[in-house]
Structure formats: C-alpha cells, structure tokens
Amino acid sequence: MFDVPVLTGSPRMQEAPAWTIRVADAADLAAYRSIRHEVFVGEQGLFAGTDHDDIDDDPRTVVLVAATSMGDVLGGVRLAPATVRDIGWWTGGRLVVRRGARQAGGIGSALVRAACTEAASRGVLRFDATVQERNEPLFRHLGWVRWGRTVIGGAPHVRMRWPIERVADLVAAMKLPLGDVLSGIRDDHPEALGGDGWVGDDGALVAGTDVVVATDAILPALIDRDPEWAGWCGVLVNVNDLSAMGARAVGLMDAVSAPTASAVRRIVSGLRSAAVAWDVPVLGGHTQLRGASSLAVTALGRTTAPVPGGGGRVGHRLGLTVDLHGRWRRGFEGRQWDSTSTRSGEELRHLAGLVAAQQPAAAKDVSMAGLVGTAAMLAEASGTGALIDVASVPAPSDVAFGDWLTCFPGFAMLTADAPQMSSPLATSATIGELSTELGVVLRWPDGVETRALDADATGLGQA
Template sequence: MTEQMAWERNVLLVDHRLPVARPGWQLEEADPAGVRAHRQLRQQAFVEDQGLFAGSDLDDADDDPATVVLVARGVAGEVLGGVRLAPVGVDVGWWTGSRLVVAPGSTPGIGPALVAAACARAEQAGALRFDATVQDRYAAMFTRLGWAATGTADIGGRPHTAMTWPIGRLAALAQATKSPLGGLLAGFHLGGPGFVGDDGAPVPGTDVVAACDAILPSMVERDPGWAGWCGVLVNVNDLSAMGAAPLGLLDSIGARDASFAARVVAGLRAGSQAWGVPVLGGHTQLGVPAALSVTALGRTDRPVPASGGRPGQHVRLTADLGGDWRPGATGRQWDSTTGRTTAELQLMGSVVARTAPAAAKDVSMAGLVGTLGMLAEASGCGAVLDVAAVPRPTSATVGDWFTCFPGSAFLTTDGADRSVAPAGPATTATCGELVPGSGVRLRWPDGSTTPALAGPVTGLGASRTPEENP
C-alpha cells in the first residue's frame, strides 16, 4: 500500500467513526430544588412503594448542613435519581451514603453512576471511611463497583447488607513515597545499629547527628523561595525528631541562572535566620534544572531512635495547628512556621529532646499515617491510630491532614505515665498505641477499626537496639 493510499484509508476511518454515545442525563450536586425532588423520589420509593418507613423517610441527616445530595438530571432538567452522603456525627473522616433512588423507567446506568460519584465526593470531602447499608438485592451491584460487605442488617423488615468503599489514599501515599527503600538501600548500614530508618544518622564515635533532605524539583521550580525555607524546615525537623540541637546547614543548589538561584537562597537565608541555624557552606550549579538538597548537622549525646517503640506504648502527636495551607498547595503543604517567632520555632523543635521519649519521628512526606507506620516498622510492631483524637486544624479535612506535609509535627511513643514536654504554640494529644503485629489500623468513634497500611512501609525492617545486637 502506498503512503497516499494509507493516508486516504485513515481519513475514511476517521470520517466514518461513530460518535461516542452520551447518556441522556448528567450528574450534579443538587440545589435546593434538586434536594426537594430527591426527597419526593425517596418518599415514593421507600415509603409508598416499599413500605420501609412509616409516613416519611426523613431523618437527622436531612437537617445536617454538611449533608451532600447528588442528583441525575435529564435533558429537560428533571431529576431522575439521587443519593445523599454525610459525615457520621462530627466530621472525623467517616462518611455514609444513603437514600439511593432512581425514578421508575429511567435509562439504565444512573444508579451505578450515582454510587461512583458519591464515592468520589466522599473522598473529596476528606473521608477515609465511607459506608452504606443497602438492600440485599442491590449488594451485587455495589460489589461490582468495588465495595466490600462488612455485615448484615434489617431495615423495615427487609434484609440489608452493610458495605464499605475501600479508600486507598493512605496506602497509595506510603507506596509512592517509601515502599522502594528497602530494595534500593539493601546492604547499607543505615544509621548504625538501632537507628535504621531514622530521620538522621548518628556519626560513629561522636555526639553528632547528620540529616539530609532534598526538595522536590517541581516545588523548587514552582516556588523557589518556599523551597529554600522548607529546605531548612525539614532538616531541622529531622534533627529535632532525634533530640539533637541543630549546629549548621550545608546546601546544594541547581538553577537555570543566578536570578533563579538567588530566590532559592533568599528562602534558605530566611529559614536560617528564623530557626537561628547558620548555613555553613554548600555548592551552587547554574545552567541546570532546578534542584535543592540540604544537609544538617546537630548534636546530642542521647539520640532518640524511631525504633524504641514497643507494644503497649501510647502514641502522641505534637503538632502546630496554626497557619494555613500554602497558596497553590492546598491539601498538600501546611504552613504554620512562617508566622512563628524564633523562640516559638526553637521551643517546638526541642520538644523531643526535653521529653526524651522511647521513640520519635517527625511527620514528613509519607504523611501522618505513613510516618507512624515507619516508626512501628522500625520498632518491630504495628500501630492503631484513634482518628477522632488526632489534633487537626479546623480548615483541614481528615484525609488532607493525614496525608499532607504538616509543617511542624512530631510523633512520640512512651508509657502511659510519661508526658510530653510543653511545646509552646503546638498541641499535643494521645491518639493511639503500638500493638503486636505490623502496619497501621484506624480506630473510629464506634470502636471499630479499619486497615490503613497492611504491613511494613519501607521494607527496611525492624531496627535492633545496640543491646539487642550480638
């Protein structure tokens, strides 16, 4: 076939391709009129036709301003179906879906589309648990959509199945950021005995602790000044998590030109001044893609390991809830530090040193749950996190707060009789415990638990203390 003939055939294929069929309806979040139409469909289906409720199916969720109703509208604007979703009590990341209804004679596919949309909307609201109780005759549809059965119930004399939508946000973050480490770093004597997987590494034969962090190149390119500030922040946090007092910083900068490098340096300088930690030197390379890494040196004669946790110890979070989301990074980067004084930053940074807990780790790119999973892994155990007990800013959803970089936040573990030292503007709360096994489970206000991380996070394994080594 000649090139001209092939071109003509391709044109014919394109010209005769059938357009994608579009459904005769669309999904949207309901306005007041849509909510009323949804309630009318519910009344007809659940009260008048099925007799599941006497008189009315309205309940407290209908009066909750946090309740969301999604509807399917036909081409003329008529409501063909709907579903509602709402938090269970005070929003702690546990939502339920209910009152799924489709008008008789409607086009097939509306019900599954509403269920899928409700799942997406719940995750958008920061839910880490999304449940529903459905009539048994619809359980197979939910199963096909990925839901899992968790129990049985009886409503209005009809058998129902309790189901949950598996939200994998926490596991996906840990998988993306930390799971390759075990294989990549095999053979290295990371940190020495008792300190494998820690935020910093004790330098053998000294009281010096060294830490190193690189900032994402995309972040350096997008916000160079903030990247410089964070280069100081994350390294000081790493030292602080081991109870070390910062001594100084070394930086390595890559930039397309001197002007861009100056913006990164300005952020480094501001951070250095804010924490009172000098930049001792470093390296700068121009004419290259944006890059930044910072090494920090600190000092302590009693470094706190991440591996000191044991089953039965309480988990505590000390976090600065002030500030807000970094502009352009909502849901990902919380900025509490740029509004703090040097005295406040240093007081928060010394909380681990002044507490001397059994184990500690700062919350970083793996998020709160991923970081707790790493501490538990290094300690050779698992963890349970009480979702409702975790200190959280009012403007952050549970899902975002559990997966973001929170600025200044430290996890510590110790016996129930040990308290955390005052940390100035930071808030401290007991929010879980270490348990036998591995991974992390979330505990909810009803006492039930759900899996968050099924097993080890990094694959680096448990880190034995020096006393446990032969």
C-alpha cells in the first residue's frame, strides 16, 4: 500500500537539504522504518501499534531511501514481488517522507519515480500500488493509471498501475515495421512471402517440392562483440526456423564479411561448430574480407508434413516447450539465453525434431521478439489473439521474468492445439489459449488481465 503524506502538513520555511536516492543499507532501513512508525502509526493513525508486515520480512523486498549527504534519511519507499514465485508482478508501498522534509523539493515524487526505475531494472511487467484517494492526483501526474477502488482501514483508496511498455516497445522495434516494409510483395506472385496459408512463417516452402528454405542475418553488434557466438547463432536460428515448420535441416549457405581474415575466421569457427553439432553440411556461400561485419545464413530443410505458423484457431491451447538448461550468454545478460552451446549434438538434434514428431496445428520458435512477441506473431498469422497465463510459463530459477518473456531463449517452441511435448531435455506446459481479442493479454494469478500488445505484431496479417 502506498501511503503518501507528502501532500499534507503545514509548509515550513527552511532551506531544503541536498539529498539523493539509494538502495537502503541496514542503518537506512532502521531509519526508514522509524519514520514509517512516526507517520503511519503516530501521525495518521492508519495502523495500531505497528505498520510492520510480511513484506518487510521478505528478503526480496527492496527499500529505496532519500538521504542527505550526511546520511540523514528523509523518506523512503519499498517494492517487492506480489507472489511467492517471482513472475514479474511487483507492488510498491509504504512511501513516506519525514514531516520536516516535506517541503524539500519533491522527495515523494522522486521516490515514486525511482521505484518505477528499480522495478523496470528487475524485469517487472506489472507494477501496482494502492494509494489513498487524496493522493491519486500525484500518481496520475507521474504517469500512473487507476484501475480499481478499495477501502483500507476505513479510508478510501484507489488501485493504480504504472504502465510498462517493455513488450510493446520490443515488438515495435523488431517486428512491427515488417508489414509496411514488405507491403506489396504479397501481391507480386502467388507464392510470395510463402503463399496463402504460410505468410508469417520464418521458413518458406518451395512450391511443388518438400523443400523449406530459411534465412537469417545476425546483427553486426553481436558479430563484433562475440564473433564465434555470432557464427553459432547463424546456424541456431535457422535450424530453429526449420524445426518450427517440422523440417529437418539438410544444408547451409553463408555470406560472411569482416574487416580482417582473423575476424572472418572466428565467425566461421562458430558457424562450423554449430554445423557439426546439428550435423548439417555447409554447402557453400560467399566470404568478403576488408568489409563491414555481417553474417547471413540460409538453411535448406525437407519435410513432407510442414507445420504452419498460422494454423491456430480460437480456443486452441497455447503450448510452450523450452530448454531451461543453460545461462545468460556473457555480455548479453537479460537478452540472450544460451541453452545450446553446452548441449551435445545428439541432444540438439533431438530437440530439433520435437515439432515434426508432434505435428501441432501451428508452431513458431521463440525469436528475438521474445515469448510474448512470438505468441503475438503466431496469433496474428492465425487470425486470433492470445491469452497468456503468466504463472504457467516455465522459466529458469532466479531469472527476472520480464527478461525471460522478452529474451531470445535458445530453444523454445510455441505451439497451438497440441498435447505437451515429451522430452527429457525440455519442459512443456500449456501457457494459455488463442482468443478472439486481437493482440496479447497477460492473465495474472489474481485474475487481473493486462494488455501486453493491443494489435498485430508485424502488420502482415493472417496467413
């Protein structure tokens, strides 16, 4: 509960002390709790005896304080996960400013802003607070929105939420421009963009054959920072694309450019390692020296029973099969989960065959748009929306949930209308369903639904 006395009390004519906001240490915490007792128990009478609660005892709780350069604590705020398993839903509360510091230059507002920043840095996707009704204008001014009302201790309160646009921002940057950029190509030829029923898939069927082709380019920043990993990923993402369509990779083509022969050699080293691991030959390609860093890989696959990305229908279960083994790739923490580089070739090939063996109505591999963004693409191609039960999403332990839902997870497949895949290497779960409402809705354990995306992810439309 946010209890905000910052707007009350008579003005005091005094020089405002300089102050900064920091994460509380033990001494700060003791001072913060003393101020809380003075204000909430003594001054406002909101609590009888003590305002201490279970959130104070949760080791995950973070307390931020505003303190002078001499260490004098002027106020503070706390934030903590709302659930036993941290699924990216946090609440803020116990915002307090000492009586003598309430005219010291917006300490309360600064603490709320700092709490929002702290929540975002910890991968929070839903940040709520319950505030006294008289303090709603302050929170509205800071960008919060009201979504409910309640009464606490006989006093009217409002439920408020700080909008977090992390998923929408990622999809807007990575995928949303596609519809405009590729506008018109779909009308150029009956098989353009994969043809009817296949638009939106990451691979393309070659008409009249059992061949599927996929192509991906690796970002230059990744190549420059970790050339071997870039080469590995050039194969990984293409194999994933083919696997999602139920195809087996049979060959690779690459186009590599780098300023020096040494840099090219490192890229090719990673590519070769991955090609050997998945047992796919590098058939040829193009190599450019003394050029800007770039890598594009094309993979050829074969299948007689292709699985579309847009085969889902309203009411279909949305499944996730994901390899939770691994760790964040060094240098790409919170963005790229490396579940593949320490797997054996046999294990990697087993995972690559799961969709082909299961034959779901629809499948997509989780890409750089993250789990939620990829669910949006599957739903868009299927002409549906998606509802995700956040608490049902499998995730590694001790990983910020917002990071997990927006990262590239190595190996993860979203499926529609399929029983959970059985694999000793991957975890499968039903995480939601395809719905009539376009976009993606996140459903939380308290039954509240929040919108992660309001509309289509790419603008390419239904397959």
